[in-house]
Amino acid sequence: MRDFTYLSHTRRILFAPGARKALGNELDRLGMTHPLIVTTKQRASLVDQLSDTLAHRDWTLFPEAAMHTPVAVTEEALRRFDACGADGVVSVGGGSTIGLGKALAGRRGLSHISLPTTYSGSEMTDILGETEGGRKTTRRAPEIRPTTVIYDVELTLGLPLGISGLSGMNAMAHAIEALYAPHANPVTDLMALEAIGVLAKSLPDLADALDDVDLRADLFYGSWLCGLCLDAAEMSLHHKICHTLGGSFDLPHAEAHAVMLPHALAYNAPAIAPVMARLVPLLGADPARALYDLSRHLGAPQSLSDLGMPEDGIAKVAQMALENPYANPRPLAAGPLTEMLTRAWRGNAPL
Ligand code: NAD
Structure with a gap:
Protein backbone atom coordinates (compact mmCIF):
# COMPACT_ATOMS: atom_id res chain seq x y z
CA MET A 1 0.00 0.00 0.00
CA ARG A 2 1.40 3.42 -0.96
CA ASP A 3 1.45 6.41 1.40
CA PHE A 4 -1.21 9.03 0.83
CA THR A 5 -2.86 12.20 2.11
CA TYR A 6 -6.63 12.41 1.83
CA LEU A 7 -8.70 15.55 2.41
CA SER A 8 -12.48 15.38 2.71
CA HIS A 9 -14.85 18.34 2.48
CA THR A 10 -18.32 18.71 3.93
CA ARG A 11 -21.07 19.14 1.38
CA ARG A 12 -24.67 18.07 1.30
CA ILE A 13 -25.68 16.04 -1.77
CA LEU A 14 -29.25 15.10 -2.69
CA PHE A 15 -29.47 12.63 -5.57
CA ALA A 16 -32.93 11.48 -6.71
CA PRO A 17 -35.42 11.96 -9.53
CA GLY A 18 -37.56 14.91 -8.44
CA ALA A 19 -35.03 16.03 -5.80
CA ARG A 20 -35.53 19.64 -6.96
CA LYS A 21 -38.77 19.61 -4.96
CA ALA A 22 -36.64 19.62 -1.80
CA LEU A 23 -35.12 23.01 -2.68
CA GLY A 24 -37.48 24.82 -0.27
CA ASN A 25 -36.41 22.56 2.61
CA GLU A 26 -32.77 23.09 1.74
CA LEU A 27 -33.24 26.88 1.74
CA ASP A 28 -34.77 26.58 5.23
CA ARG A 29 -31.93 24.36 6.45
CA LEU A 30 -29.45 27.06 5.45
CA GLY A 31 -31.61 29.89 6.76
CA MET A 32 -31.75 31.41 3.27
CA THR A 33 -34.82 33.65 3.06
CA HIS A 34 -34.25 35.30 -0.34
CA PRO A 35 -32.03 33.52 -2.89
CA LEU A 36 -30.78 35.08 -6.11
CA ILE A 37 -31.48 32.33 -8.65
CA VAL A 38 -28.95 32.35 -11.49
CA THR A 39 -29.22 30.62 -14.85
CA THR A 40 -28.67 31.42 -18.54
CA LYS A 41 -31.21 33.15 -20.79
CA GLN A 42 -31.65 29.96 -22.83
CA ARG A 43 -32.34 27.85 -19.71
CA ALA A 44 -34.55 30.28 -17.77
CA SER A 45 -37.46 27.84 -18.31
CA LEU A 46 -35.67 25.38 -15.99
CA VAL A 47 -36.63 27.69 -13.13
CA ASP A 48 -40.31 27.05 -13.95
CA GLN A 49 -39.67 23.50 -12.74
CA LEU A 50 -38.90 24.95 -9.29
CA SER A 51 -42.12 26.95 -9.01
CA ASP A 52 -43.85 24.57 -6.54
CA THR A 53 -40.95 24.41 -4.11
CA LEU A 54 -40.46 28.20 -4.37
CA ALA A 55 -44.14 29.09 -3.91
CA HIS A 56 -44.75 31.67 -1.15
CA ARG A 57 -41.02 32.45 -0.92
CA ASP A 58 -39.06 35.55 -1.87
CA TRP A 59 -36.57 35.08 -4.68
CA THR A 60 -35.11 37.02 -7.59
CA LEU A 61 -34.09 35.65 -10.99
CA PHE A 62 -30.85 36.62 -12.72
CA PRO A 63 -30.85 34.77 -16.08
CA GLU A 64 -27.67 36.29 -17.48
CA ALA A 65 -24.96 33.68 -16.79
CA ALA A 66 -22.48 33.37 -19.68
CA MET A 67 -19.66 31.08 -20.81
CA HIS A 68 -16.33 31.51 -18.97
CA THR A 69 -17.88 33.59 -16.15
CA PRO A 70 -17.19 37.17 -17.32
CA VAL A 71 -16.41 39.42 -14.33
CA ALA A 72 -18.67 42.13 -15.81
CA VAL A 73 -21.66 39.75 -15.53
CA THR A 74 -20.70 38.86 -11.95
CA GLU A 75 -20.58 42.57 -11.05
CA GLU A 76 -24.03 43.11 -12.59
CA ALA A 77 -25.33 40.11 -10.62
CA LEU A 78 -23.84 41.53 -7.40
CA ARG A 79 -25.71 44.78 -7.99
CA ARG A 80 -28.95 42.80 -8.46
CA PHE A 81 -28.09 40.72 -5.38
CA ASP A 82 -27.71 43.83 -3.21
CA ALA A 83 -30.73 45.63 -4.67
CA CYS A 84 -33.12 42.76 -3.91
CA GLY A 85 -31.70 42.02 -0.45
CA ALA A 86 -30.70 38.44 -1.31
CA ASP A 87 -28.94 36.33 1.31
CA GLY A 88 -27.71 33.39 -0.78
CA VAL A 89 -27.40 31.95 -4.27
CA VAL A 90 -29.11 29.13 -6.17
CA SER A 91 -27.64 28.09 -9.53
CA VAL A 92 -29.66 26.04 -12.05
CA GLY A 93 -27.82 25.00 -15.20
CA GLY A 94 -24.51 23.81 -16.62
CA GLY A 95 -20.93 24.75 -15.81
CA SER A 96 -21.36 28.32 -17.04
CA THR A 97 -24.25 28.97 -14.64
CA ILE A 98 -22.54 27.20 -11.74
CA GLY A 99 -19.47 29.40 -12.40
CA LEU A 100 -21.58 32.53 -11.79
CA GLY A 101 -23.07 31.01 -8.63
CA LYS A 102 -19.56 30.26 -7.35
CA ALA A 103 -18.31 33.76 -8.23
CA LEU A 104 -21.16 35.35 -6.25
CA ALA A 105 -21.11 33.05 -3.22
CA GLY A 106 -17.29 33.12 -3.11
CA ARG A 107 -17.19 36.93 -3.09
CA ARG A 108 -19.87 37.28 -0.40
CA GLY A 109 -19.02 34.17 1.68
CA LEU A 110 -22.65 33.04 1.38
CA SER A 111 -24.35 29.68 0.88
CA HIS A 112 -24.82 28.37 -2.64
CA ILE A 113 -27.26 25.63 -3.60
CA SER A 114 -26.52 24.21 -7.04
CA LEU A 115 -28.85 22.20 -9.29
CA PRO A 116 -26.61 21.02 -12.16
CA THR A 117 -28.11 20.11 -15.53
CA THR A 118 -25.02 18.91 -17.42
CA TYR A 119 -22.09 16.58 -16.62
CA SER A 120 -19.37 19.25 -16.22
CA GLY A 121 -18.78 18.38 -12.54
CA SER A 122 -18.13 22.04 -11.67
CA GLU A 123 -20.68 21.85 -8.84
CA MET A 124 -18.29 19.64 -6.83
CA THR A 125 -15.14 21.72 -7.12
CA ASP A 126 -13.37 24.61 -5.45
CA ILE A 127 -12.25 25.84 -8.89
CA LEU A 128 -13.47 29.06 -10.50
CA GLY A 129 -12.37 30.27 -13.94
CA GLU A 130 -13.26 33.90 -14.69
CA THR A 131 -12.67 36.15 -17.71
CA GLU A 132 -11.86 39.82 -17.79
CA GLY A 133 -10.27 41.86 -20.59
CA GLY A 134 -10.03 38.76 -22.79
CA ARG A 135 -7.99 36.83 -20.17
CA LYS A 136 -9.18 33.77 -18.28
CA THR A 137 -7.78 33.22 -14.81
CA THR A 138 -8.49 30.26 -12.57
CA ARG A 139 -8.35 30.16 -8.79
CA ARG A 140 -9.16 27.65 -6.09
CA ALA A 141 -10.60 28.43 -2.64
CA PRO A 142 -12.75 26.44 -0.20
CA GLU A 143 -15.53 29.07 -0.20
CA ILE A 144 -16.01 28.49 -3.94
CA ARG A 145 -17.47 25.01 -3.35
CA PRO A 146 -21.29 25.00 -3.42
CA THR A 147 -22.76 24.24 0.01
CA THR A 148 -25.51 21.91 -1.22
CA VAL A 149 -25.89 20.13 -4.56
CA ILE A 150 -29.22 18.76 -5.74
CA TYR A 151 -28.88 16.19 -8.53
CA ASP A 152 -32.34 15.84 -10.05
CA VAL A 153 -32.03 13.67 -13.14
CA GLU A 154 -35.33 15.06 -14.47
CA LEU A 155 -33.58 18.41 -15.07
CA THR A 156 -31.21 16.67 -17.53
CA LEU A 157 -33.83 14.98 -19.71
CA GLY A 158 -33.91 17.93 -22.14
CA LEU A 159 -30.16 17.99 -22.63
CA PRO A 160 -29.58 17.39 -26.37
P1 NAD B 1 -22.67 25.27 -20.31
O1 NAD B 1 -23.07 25.53 -18.93
O2 NAD B 1 -22.21 26.45 -21.11
O3 NAD B 1 -23.89 24.55 -21.02
C1 NAD B 1 -23.72 24.04 -22.34
C2 NAD B 1 -25.02 24.18 -23.10
O4 NAD B 1 -25.98 23.31 -22.55
C3 NAD B 1 -25.61 25.58 -23.06
O5 NAD B 1 -26.05 25.93 -24.36
C4 NAD B 1 -26.79 25.40 -22.13
O6 NAD B 1 -27.83 26.32 -22.43
C5 NAD B 1 -27.21 23.97 -22.42
N1 NAD B 1 -27.95 23.30 -21.35
C6 NAD B 1 -27.59 23.18 -20.05
N2 NAD B 1 -28.51 22.47 -19.37
C7 NAD B 1 -29.46 22.11 -20.27
C8 NAD B 1 -30.66 21.35 -20.19
N3 NAD B 1 -31.04 20.78 -19.05
N4 NAD B 1 -31.38 21.18 -21.30
C9 NAD B 1 -30.99 21.72 -22.49
N5 NAD B 1 -29.85 22.44 -22.63
C10 NAD B 1 -29.10 22.64 -21.53
O7 NAD B 1 -21.53 24.18 -20.48
P2 NAD B 1 -20.97 23.01 -19.55
O8 NAD B 1 -20.30 22.08 -20.47
O9 NAD B 1 -21.97 22.51 -18.60
O10 NAD B 1 -19.87 23.78 -18.70
C11 NAD B 1 -18.76 24.39 -19.33
C12 NAD B 1 -18.26 25.55 -18.50
O11 NAD B 1 -18.03 25.09 -17.18
C13 NAD B 1 -16.95 26.10 -19.02
O12 NAD B 1 -16.92 27.50 -18.85
C14 NAD B 1 -15.92 25.44 -18.12
O13 NAD B 1 -14.74 26.21 -17.99
C15 NAD B 1 -16.68 25.32 -16.82
N6 NAD B 1 -16.23 24.19 -15.98
C16 NAD B 1 -15.78 24.50 -14.75
C17 NAD B 1 -15.36 23.49 -13.91
C18 NAD B 1 -14.86 23.85 -12.54
O14 NAD B 1 -14.61 22.97 -11.72
N7 NAD B 1 -14.70 25.12 -12.24
C19 NAD B 1 -15.44 22.15 -14.31
C20 NAD B 1 -15.93 21.86 -15.58
C21 NAD B 1 -16.34 22.91 -16.41
Whole structure:
Protein backbone atom coordinates (compact mmCIF):
# COMPACT_ATOMS: atom_id res chain seq x y z
CA MET A 1 0.00 0.00 0.00
CA ARG A 2 1.40 3.42 -0.96
CA ASP A 3 1.45 6.41 1.40
CA PHE A 4 -1.21 9.03 0.83
CA THR A 5 -2.86 12.20 2.11
CA TYR A 6 -6.63 12.41 1.83
CA LEU A 7 -8.70 15.55 2.41
CA SER A 8 -12.48 15.38 2.71
CA HIS A 9 -14.85 18.34 2.48
CA THR A 10 -18.32 18.71 3.93
CA ARG A 11 -21.07 19.14 1.38
CA ARG A 12 -24.67 18.07 1.30
CA ILE A 13 -25.68 16.04 -1.77
CA LEU A 14 -29.25 15.10 -2.69
CA PHE A 15 -29.47 12.63 -5.57
CA ALA A 16 -32.93 11.48 -6.71
CA PRO A 17 -35.42 11.96 -9.53
CA GLY A 18 -37.56 14.91 -8.44
CA ALA A 19 -35.03 16.03 -5.80
CA ARG A 20 -35.53 19.64 -6.96
CA LYS A 21 -38.77 19.61 -4.96
CA ALA A 22 -36.64 19.62 -1.80
CA LEU A 23 -35.12 23.01 -2.68
CA GLY A 24 -37.48 24.82 -0.27
CA ASN A 25 -36.41 22.56 2.61
CA GLU A 26 -32.77 23.09 1.74
CA LEU A 27 -33.24 26.88 1.74
CA ASP A 28 -34.77 26.58 5.23
CA ARG A 29 -31.93 24.36 6.45
CA LEU A 30 -29.45 27.06 5.45
CA GLY A 31 -31.61 29.89 6.76
CA MET A 32 -31.75 31.41 3.27
CA THR A 33 -34.82 33.65 3.06
CA HIS A 34 -34.25 35.30 -0.34
CA PRO A 35 -32.03 33.52 -2.89
CA LEU A 36 -30.78 35.08 -6.11
CA ILE A 37 -31.48 32.33 -8.65
CA VAL A 38 -28.95 32.35 -11.49
CA THR A 39 -29.22 30.62 -14.85
CA THR A 40 -28.67 31.42 -18.54
CA LYS A 41 -31.21 33.15 -20.79
CA GLN A 42 -31.65 29.96 -22.83
CA ARG A 43 -32.34 27.85 -19.71
CA ALA A 44 -34.55 30.28 -17.77
CA SER A 45 -37.46 27.84 -18.31
CA LEU A 46 -35.67 25.38 -15.99
CA VAL A 47 -36.63 27.69 -13.13
CA ASP A 48 -40.31 27.05 -13.95
CA GLN A 49 -39.67 23.50 -12.74
CA LEU A 50 -38.90 24.95 -9.29
CA SER A 51 -42.12 26.95 -9.01
CA ASP A 52 -43.85 24.57 -6.54
CA THR A 53 -40.95 24.41 -4.11
CA LEU A 54 -40.46 28.20 -4.37
CA ALA A 55 -44.14 29.09 -3.91
CA HIS A 56 -44.75 31.67 -1.15
CA ARG A 57 -41.02 32.45 -0.92
CA ASP A 58 -39.06 35.55 -1.87
CA TRP A 59 -36.57 35.08 -4.68
CA THR A 60 -35.11 37.02 -7.59
CA LEU A 61 -34.09 35.65 -10.99
CA PHE A 62 -30.85 36.62 -12.72
CA PRO A 63 -30.85 34.77 -16.08
CA GLU A 64 -27.67 36.29 -17.48
CA ALA A 65 -24.96 33.68 -16.79
CA ALA A 66 -22.48 33.37 -19.68
CA MET A 67 -19.66 31.08 -20.81
CA HIS A 68 -16.33 31.51 -18.97
CA THR A 69 -17.88 33.59 -16.15
CA PRO A 70 -17.19 37.17 -17.32
CA VAL A 71 -16.41 39.42 -14.33
CA ALA A 72 -18.67 42.13 -15.81
CA VAL A 73 -21.66 39.75 -15.53
CA THR A 74 -20.70 38.86 -11.95
CA GLU A 75 -20.58 42.57 -11.05
CA GLU A 76 -24.03 43.11 -12.59
CA ALA A 77 -25.33 40.11 -10.62
CA LEU A 78 -23.84 41.53 -7.40
CA ARG A 79 -25.71 44.78 -7.99
CA ARG A 80 -28.95 42.80 -8.46
CA PHE A 81 -28.09 40.72 -5.38
CA ASP A 82 -27.71 43.83 -3.21
CA ALA A 83 -30.73 45.63 -4.67
CA CYS A 84 -33.12 42.76 -3.91
CA GLY A 85 -31.70 42.02 -0.45
CA ALA A 86 -30.70 38.44 -1.31
CA ASP A 87 -28.94 36.33 1.31
CA GLY A 88 -27.71 33.39 -0.78
CA VAL A 89 -27.40 31.95 -4.27
CA VAL A 90 -29.11 29.13 -6.17
CA SER A 91 -27.64 28.09 -9.53
CA VAL A 92 -29.66 26.04 -12.05
CA GLY A 93 -27.82 25.00 -15.20
CA GLY A 94 -24.51 23.81 -16.62
CA GLY A 95 -20.93 24.75 -15.81
CA SER A 96 -21.36 28.32 -17.04
CA THR A 97 -24.25 28.97 -14.64
CA ILE A 98 -22.54 27.20 -11.74
CA GLY A 99 -19.47 29.40 -12.40
CA LEU A 100 -21.58 32.53 -11.79
CA GLY A 101 -23.07 31.01 -8.63
CA LYS A 102 -19.56 30.26 -7.35
CA ALA A 103 -18.31 33.76 -8.23
CA LEU A 104 -21.16 35.35 -6.25
CA ALA A 105 -21.11 33.05 -3.22
CA GLY A 106 -17.29 33.12 -3.11
CA ARG A 107 -17.19 36.93 -3.09
CA ARG A 108 -19.87 37.28 -0.40
CA GLY A 109 -19.02 34.17 1.68
CA LEU A 110 -22.65 33.04 1.38
CA SER A 111 -24.35 29.68 0.88
CA HIS A 112 -24.82 28.37 -2.64
CA ILE A 113 -27.26 25.63 -3.60
CA SER A 114 -26.52 24.21 -7.04
CA LEU A 115 -28.85 22.20 -9.29
CA PRO A 116 -26.61 21.02 -12.16
CA THR A 117 -28.11 20.11 -15.53
CA THR A 118 -25.02 18.91 -17.42
CA TYR A 119 -22.09 16.58 -16.62
CA SER A 120 -19.37 19.25 -16.22
CA GLY A 121 -18.78 18.38 -12.54
CA SER A 122 -18.13 22.04 -11.67
CA GLU A 123 -20.68 21.85 -8.84
CA MET A 124 -18.29 19.64 -6.83
CA THR A 125 -15.14 21.72 -7.12
CA ASP A 126 -13.37 24.61 -5.45
CA ILE A 127 -12.25 25.84 -8.89
CA LEU A 128 -13.47 29.06 -10.50
CA GLY A 129 -12.37 30.27 -13.94
CA GLU A 130 -13.26 33.90 -14.69
CA THR A 131 -12.67 36.15 -17.71
CA GLU A 132 -11.86 39.82 -17.79
CA GLY A 133 -10.27 41.86 -20.59
CA GLY A 134 -10.03 38.76 -22.79
CA ARG A 135 -7.99 36.83 -20.17
CA LYS A 136 -9.18 33.77 -18.28
CA THR A 137 -7.78 33.22 -14.81
CA THR A 138 -8.49 30.26 -12.57
CA ARG A 139 -8.35 30.16 -8.79
CA ARG A 140 -9.16 27.65 -6.09
CA ALA A 141 -10.60 28.43 -2.64
CA PRO A 142 -12.75 26.44 -0.20
CA GLU A 143 -15.53 29.07 -0.20
CA ILE A 144 -16.01 28.49 -3.94
CA ARG A 145 -17.47 25.01 -3.35
CA PRO A 146 -21.29 25.00 -3.42
CA THR A 147 -22.76 24.24 0.01
CA THR A 148 -25.51 21.91 -1.22
CA VAL A 149 -25.89 20.13 -4.56
CA ILE A 150 -29.22 18.76 -5.74
CA TYR A 151 -28.88 16.19 -8.53
CA ASP A 152 -32.34 15.84 -10.05
CA VAL A 153 -32.03 13.67 -13.14
CA GLU A 154 -35.33 15.06 -14.47
CA LEU A 155 -33.58 18.41 -15.07
CA THR A 156 -31.21 16.67 -17.53
CA LEU A 157 -33.83 14.98 -19.71
CA GLY A 158 -33.91 17.93 -22.14
CA LEU A 159 -30.16 17.99 -22.63
CA PRO A 160 -29.58 17.39 -26.37
CA LEU A 161 -27.46 14.44 -27.53
CA GLY A 162 -24.55 16.57 -28.76
CA ILE A 163 -24.16 18.53 -25.50
CA SER A 164 -24.72 15.39 -23.42
CA GLY A 165 -21.95 13.49 -25.22
CA LEU A 166 -19.47 16.36 -25.07
CA SER A 167 -20.24 17.00 -21.44
CA GLY A 168 -19.84 13.27 -20.71
CA MET A 169 -16.39 13.28 -22.33
CA ASN A 170 -15.49 16.37 -20.27
CA ALA A 171 -16.45 14.40 -17.14
CA MET A 172 -14.47 11.36 -18.30
CA ALA A 173 -11.36 13.57 -18.60
CA HIS A 174 -11.54 14.52 -14.89
CA ALA A 175 -11.56 10.84 -13.87
CA ILE A 176 -8.84 9.75 -16.32
CA GLU A 177 -6.41 12.46 -15.17
CA ALA A 178 -7.20 11.78 -11.49
CA LEU A 179 -5.77 8.26 -11.94
CA TYR A 180 -2.26 9.61 -12.63
CA ALA A 181 -2.44 12.81 -10.59
CA PRO A 182 0.41 13.60 -8.18
CA HIS A 183 -1.93 13.35 -5.18
CA ALA A 184 -3.97 10.39 -6.36
CA ASN A 185 -5.00 8.29 -3.37
CA PRO A 186 -7.07 5.14 -2.86
CA VAL A 187 -10.31 7.15 -2.59
CA THR A 188 -9.78 9.16 -5.79
CA ASP A 189 -8.77 5.90 -7.54
CA LEU A 190 -12.01 4.22 -6.45
CA MET A 191 -14.12 7.16 -7.56
CA ALA A 192 -12.31 7.51 -10.89
CA LEU A 193 -12.50 3.82 -11.82
CA GLU A 194 -16.17 3.62 -10.87
CA ALA A 195 -16.93 6.78 -12.84
CA ILE A 196 -15.05 5.64 -15.97
CA GLY A 197 -16.84 2.29 -15.88
CA VAL A 198 -20.29 3.89 -15.51
CA LEU A 199 -19.68 6.48 -18.23
CA ALA A 200 -18.13 3.94 -20.64
CA LYS A 201 -21.19 1.72 -20.21
CA SER A 202 -23.84 4.49 -20.43
CA LEU A 203 -22.53 6.98 -23.00
CA PRO A 204 -22.69 4.64 -26.04
CA ASP A 205 -26.42 4.01 -25.41
CA LEU A 206 -27.33 7.68 -25.04
CA ALA A 207 -28.47 8.30 -28.63
CA ASP A 208 -31.33 5.78 -28.29
CA ALA A 209 -32.25 6.67 -24.71
CA LEU A 210 -32.18 10.46 -24.32
CA ASP A 211 -35.23 10.40 -22.01
CA ASP A 212 -34.32 7.20 -20.16
CA VAL A 213 -34.28 8.20 -16.50
CA ASP A 214 -32.15 5.21 -15.43
CA LEU A 215 -29.47 5.83 -18.05
CA ARG A 216 -29.47 9.58 -17.33
CA ALA A 217 -29.19 8.83 -13.59
CA ASP A 218 -26.14 6.63 -14.28
CA LEU A 219 -24.54 9.46 -16.26
CA PHE A 220 -25.30 11.93 -13.46
CA TYR A 221 -23.85 9.52 -10.87
CA GLY A 222 -20.70 9.11 -12.98
CA SER A 223 -20.33 12.85 -13.51
CA TRP A 224 -20.76 13.50 -9.77
CA LEU A 225 -17.83 11.16 -9.09
CA CYS A 226 -15.83 12.83 -11.87
CA GLY A 227 -16.46 16.22 -10.26
CA LEU A 228 -15.19 14.85 -6.95
CA CYS A 229 -12.06 13.62 -8.77
CA LEU A 230 -11.49 17.09 -10.28
CA ASP A 231 -11.91 18.65 -6.84
CA ALA A 232 -9.52 16.23 -5.12
CA ALA A 233 -6.72 15.65 -7.62
CA GLU A 234 -4.40 17.98 -9.46
CA MET A 235 -4.90 17.76 -13.23
CA SER A 236 -2.08 17.34 -15.76
CA LEU A 237 -1.34 17.55 -19.50
CA HIS A 238 -4.87 17.11 -20.78
CA HIS A 239 -6.53 19.81 -18.67
CA LYS A 240 -3.61 22.23 -19.08
CA ILE A 241 -3.65 21.89 -22.88
CA CYS A 242 -7.45 22.36 -22.93
CA HIS A 243 -7.07 25.48 -20.80
CA THR A 244 -4.55 26.86 -23.33
CA LEU A 245 -6.81 25.94 -26.26
CA GLY A 246 -9.72 27.79 -24.65
CA GLY A 247 -7.70 30.78 -23.45
CA SER A 248 -5.50 31.33 -26.52
CA PHE A 249 -7.72 30.19 -29.38
CA ASP A 250 -11.16 30.58 -27.84
CA LEU A 251 -11.95 26.94 -28.65
CA PRO A 252 -15.15 25.68 -26.99
CA HIS A 253 -14.54 23.99 -23.63
CA ALA A 254 -16.24 20.60 -23.85
CA GLU A 255 -15.38 20.12 -27.53
CA ALA A 256 -11.67 20.71 -26.85
CA HIS A 257 -11.84 18.10 -24.07
CA ALA A 258 -13.46 15.56 -26.39
CA VAL A 259 -10.78 16.02 -29.06
CA MET A 260 -7.77 16.07 -26.74
CA LEU A 261 -8.55 13.32 -24.22
CA PRO A 262 -7.56 10.27 -26.34
CA HIS A 263 -4.34 11.99 -27.43
CA ALA A 264 -3.35 13.12 -23.94
CA LEU A 265 -3.90 9.60 -22.58
CA ALA A 266 -1.85 8.12 -25.45
CA TYR A 267 0.94 10.62 -24.73
CA ASN A 268 1.11 9.60 -21.09
CA ALA A 269 0.53 5.86 -21.67
CA PRO A 270 4.25 4.87 -21.75
CA ALA A 271 4.69 6.41 -18.26
CA ILE A 272 1.56 4.99 -16.61
CA ALA A 273 1.52 1.25 -17.35
CA PRO A 274 -0.31 0.35 -14.09
CA VAL A 275 -3.05 2.93 -14.82
CA MET A 276 -3.44 1.66 -18.39
CA ALA A 277 -3.79 -1.88 -17.04
CA ARG A 278 -6.64 -0.71 -14.76
CA LEU A 279 -8.37 0.98 -17.71
CA VAL A 280 -8.32 -2.10 -19.98
CA PRO A 281 -11.24 -3.91 -18.27
CA LEU A 282 -13.28 -0.68 -18.39
CA LEU A 283 -12.46 0.66 -21.85
CA GLY A 284 -10.92 -2.22 -23.82
CA ALA A 285 -7.46 -3.38 -24.91
CA ASP A 286 -6.43 0.06 -26.20
CA PRO A 287 -7.98 2.65 -23.82
CA ALA A 288 -6.85 5.74 -25.78
CA ARG A 289 -8.27 4.34 -29.03
CA ALA A 290 -11.48 3.38 -27.18
CA LEU A 291 -11.93 7.00 -26.05
CA TYR A 292 -11.34 8.20 -29.62
CA ASP A 293 -13.97 5.74 -30.92
CA LEU A 294 -16.42 6.69 -28.16
CA SER A 295 -16.05 10.36 -28.98
CA ARG A 296 -16.72 9.63 -32.69
CA HIS A 297 -19.70 7.47 -31.77
CA LEU A 298 -21.11 10.41 -29.80
CA GLY A 299 -20.73 12.67 -32.84
CA ALA A 300 -18.18 14.92 -31.11
CA PRO A 301 -15.79 16.95 -33.29
CA GLN A 302 -12.64 14.94 -34.03
CA SER A 303 -10.00 17.56 -34.70
CA LEU A 304 -8.67 20.85 -33.42
CA SER A 305 -8.85 22.16 -37.00
CA ASP A 306 -12.61 21.45 -37.00
CA LEU A 307 -12.82 23.59 -33.86
CA GLY A 308 -11.14 26.49 -35.65
CA MET A 309 -7.55 26.30 -34.45
CA PRO A 310 -5.07 27.45 -37.14
CA GLU A 311 -2.27 24.99 -38.01
CA ASP A 312 0.42 27.34 -36.71
CA GLY A 313 -1.32 27.10 -33.33
CA ILE A 314 0.27 23.66 -32.88
CA ALA A 315 3.72 25.17 -32.29
CA LYS A 316 2.27 27.88 -30.03
CA VAL A 317 0.42 25.39 -27.81
CA ALA A 318 3.51 23.13 -27.56
CA GLN A 319 5.65 26.14 -26.66
CA MET A 320 3.19 27.29 -23.98
CA ALA A 321 3.14 23.80 -22.46
CA LEU A 322 6.95 23.77 -22.28
CA GLU A 323 7.13 27.27 -20.79
CA ASN A 324 4.70 26.51 -17.95
CA PRO A 325 5.85 23.18 -16.57
CA TYR A 326 3.45 21.23 -14.36
CA ALA A 327 3.23 17.77 -12.90
CA ASN A 328 2.75 15.18 -15.64
CA PRO A 329 3.69 11.50 -15.57
CA ARG A 330 5.59 11.65 -18.87
CA PRO A 331 8.03 14.54 -19.18
CA LEU A 332 7.00 17.20 -21.66
CA ALA A 333 9.26 17.32 -24.72
CA ALA A 334 8.87 19.42 -27.87
CA GLY A 335 8.98 16.57 -30.41
CA PRO A 336 6.39 14.22 -28.87
CA LEU A 337 4.16 17.14 -27.85
CA THR A 338 4.15 18.51 -31.40
CA GLU A 339 3.43 15.06 -32.79
CA MET A 340 0.51 14.61 -30.37
CA LEU A 341 -0.93 18.04 -31.17
CA THR A 342 -0.54 17.47 -34.91
CA ARG A 343 -2.54 14.25 -34.69
CA ALA A 344 -5.21 16.03 -32.63
CA TRP A 345 -5.26 18.93 -35.10
CA ARG A 346 -5.74 16.57 -38.04
CA GLY A 347 -8.21 14.31 -36.23
CA ASN A 348 -6.04 11.20 -36.59
CA ALA A 349 -6.46 8.31 -34.15
CA PRO A 350 -4.14 8.54 -31.12
CA LEU A 351 -0.79 6.76 -31.31
P1 NAD B 1 -22.67 25.27 -20.31
O1 NAD B 1 -23.07 25.53 -18.93
O2 NAD B 1 -22.21 26.45 -21.11
O3 NAD B 1 -23.89 24.55 -21.02
C1 NAD B 1 -23.72 24.04 -22.34
C2 NAD B 1 -25.02 24.18 -23.10
O4 NAD B 1 -25.98 23.31 -22.55
C3 NAD B 1 -25.61 25.58 -23.06
O5 NAD B 1 -26.05 25.93 -24.36
C4 NAD B 1 -26.79 25.40 -22.13
O6 NAD B 1 -27.83 26.32 -22.43
C5 NAD B 1 -27.21 23.97 -22.42
N1 NAD B 1 -27.95 23.30 -21.35
C6 NAD B 1 -27.59 23.18 -20.05
N2 NAD B 1 -28.51 22.47 -19.37
C7 NAD B 1 -29.46 22.11 -20.27
C8 NAD B 1 -30.66 21.35 -20.19
N3 NAD B 1 -31.04 20.78 -19.05
N4 NAD B 1 -31.38 21.18 -21.30
C9 NAD B 1 -30.99 21.72 -22.49
N5 NAD B 1 -29.85 22.44 -22.63
C10 NAD B 1 -29.10 22.64 -21.53
O7 NAD B 1 -21.53 24.18 -20.48
P2 NAD B 1 -20.97 23.01 -19.55
O8 NAD B 1 -20.30 22.08 -20.47
O9 NAD B 1 -21.97 22.51 -18.60
O10 NAD B 1 -19.87 23.78 -18.70
C11 NAD B 1 -18.76 24.39 -19.33
C12 NAD B 1 -18.26 25.55 -18.50
O11 NAD B 1 -18.03 25.09 -17.18
C13 NAD B 1 -16.95 26.10 -19.02
O12 NAD B 1 -16.92 27.50 -18.85
C14 NAD B 1 -15.92 25.44 -18.12
O13 NAD B 1 -14.74 26.21 -17.99
C15 NAD B 1 -16.68 25.32 -16.82
N6 NAD B 1 -16.23 24.19 -15.98
C16 NAD B 1 -15.78 24.50 -14.75
C17 NAD B 1 -15.36 23.49 -13.91
C18 NAD B 1 -14.86 23.85 -12.54
O14 NAD B 1 -14.61 22.97 -11.72
N7 NAD B 1 -14.70 25.12 -12.24
C19 NAD B 1 -15.44 22.15 -14.31
C20 NAD B 1 -15.93 21.86 -15.58
C21 NAD B 1 -16.34 22.91 -16.41
